[in-house]
Amino acid sequence: RGRSIGLPLYEGYGLSECGSVVALNVPGAEREGSVGLPLGHVQVKVDNEHRILVRGNTHLGYLGDEPQADDWLDTGDLGDQDTEGFLTVNGRAKNLLITSFGRNISPEWLESELVQALGAAQAVVFGDGEPQPGALVVITDNRSPDDIRAALTLLNAGLPDYARLQAVYLRRQRLTQAEGHITANGRPVRHQIQADLPRLMAESFPLFMNLSVPAGTSIRQPTPGDSNMAFFDRLQSETEQARAHVTGAPVIQAIREGRFDLEGYTWFLIQAYHHVKHTVPLMMACGGRLPERLEFVRKALVEYIEEEYGHHEWILNDLEACGEDKEAIRHGQPDTSIELMVAYLYDRIQRGNPAAFFGMVQVLEGTSIELATPLGEAIQKQLGLPNQAFSYLYSHGALDQDHFEFFRNLMNDITDPEDQQAIIEAARMVYRLYGDMLHSIPLRAHGKEQRHEAA
Structure with missing residues (x-):
């Protein structure tokens, strides 16, 4: 320049x-x-x-x-x-990242590529031990997620396959020296950024990339009004404000500060059990109500059902590893926020547009990708629990990355405006109710936050 x-x-x-x-x-x-x-x-x-x-x-x-x-x-x-x-x-x-496939990646190299390709103010690449790297990117202008995704797709197409970015988290606010994230001369303080990564990702707008593009492929640039491969990004954009109710829950900061105890973790798992046990029944109800024009969605639900069946039992096993009585939990009652969330989804499927079910997928799988694994590791370190107490969090952090890419492509194939709006409205409601649950998790020192009114 x-x-x-x-x-x-x-x-x-x-x-x-x-x-x-x-x-x-x-x-x-x-x-x-x-x-x-x-x-x-x-x-x-x-x-x-x-x-x-x-x-x-x-x-x-x-x-x-x-x-x-x-x-x-x-x-x-x-x-x-x-x-x-x-x-x-x-x-x-000393900053070298080694992927789970054993490939070495210099983060400074990828960061330089991101700054050049996106005009980013700051970029920090992470992902040691992961299949593909990810990045936290600060964009200070007003470009839309669609524009950023197009530039990222072009960048990925020119990178070796092992270095292609799987997820990029967009921030509008710069990383600062006051928070310990950069040095006086602007270099990233990597150990502090890694420690704060769950919160930084939660405060960012996620873009999950399609890694199947071969290097050298010519990428079609999106144009205004182009509906192809665009609904997923619209869904992300139009639910961003509602999503902040989830990512701003005090529990995320409490975990970072070491104020999260066994009571809070088991309470969260109990609520997870009471909504996850409805995932397969909800998918079956949705599939039975879908019109013939959405047959491709019904087919996708068959795959979802096969992969999701029995996950609620994983949670009960985690609770047992934490010392809880899983049979008592099986026959217990959820928090009001979870009861309302599940009831709302059944109602939308039966009395409204069944495509609304995918609003829940947007919320829960997206949240799992951003928070499950990093928060699970922080919780395990604080509480000293065995791996057997984290099968739900760890498996969903990994599984949902593949699920979410599948989900992104599925959403981009939904073109009917009424279906799209039903999904957006359901996602907003689920963000609200799921966020209410997260805001209600009991926390050490500050106790249980004052509850939000149920929507």
Whole structure:
């Protein structure tokens, strides 16, 4: 951007341990994307693990340590060097992400790609141990989610398959030094961002990407009024305000602050049991009421039913691992918010538009993806419970990522305006009632929040 307005800017690379500058692009010898050629007073090489090593003008050592031998200095940076000697820096070795498939990803590289492709103010990539990386991206202009998704799809198409972004969380507010998320010079404080990730994701607008696009594919840009592949994004956008009632529940902050105890966790699981046990019956009721023009939706419900059957029993097993009497819970009563949520969905299916059922899918599966696994890990660490007490949270955090991609494609195939509106209105109501349940979870120290009036 500086070059575009006539500034003679050249990228270089250096570190204090080498007396500052190691490599530099200069007029007549520069290569875009690189940090230039090594200067004459140093030698540079990249080892077989892509670590940048420097020799020739390095420090004697760190204060309090034994002096170092005059040998190759491991900079801790990752990069490459081409046949002409131009050096490229990709990131820090200590920040390296390793996917569940064993592929190494430098987050700084992907962050740079996001900033360039989206014009993002800030970008932080995460996903160590996950199948695909995700990112938290700060966009400060007024572009719509549709516009951002189009740019992300183009970016993903040009990335190697292992580095394609599966989920991107859009924020309008910058990460700040005051909250401990960036350093004074603007670099991300990764350990703090990782610790706060559940809250940061909950405060963001999620975009879940289709990873099946082959690299090099030409992507059709959406145009205003284009209805193809657009309803899912409209559903996300038009329920954003209602969604804040879920993501703003005090329990999320309480977990982050270590104020969540066994009483709160078992109370949440009890409510989960009382709505999850209705998931399959609701799907069966919906399938029986769908018109013939939505036969493809009925077929999708068959797949959903096969995958969801019996999940309520997982929750009872989790509760038993927490020391609860699962048979007493099986025959107990839910909180009013959950009872109303389930009753509302049966009513919409029977007396309204049966497609309204998918408003619940939008809420519950989306919430699982954002919160289930990271919050489950935080809760387990705080309470010291065995893995057997978290089968519901951990399985749904993983399962629902695949489910939600399936759901996104299914929603984009629903084109009737009345069906679409029924789903949007149901999602808003379920966000309200499910959020009421989350707001009612008993919390340590502050006790149980004053209940919200039932809708």
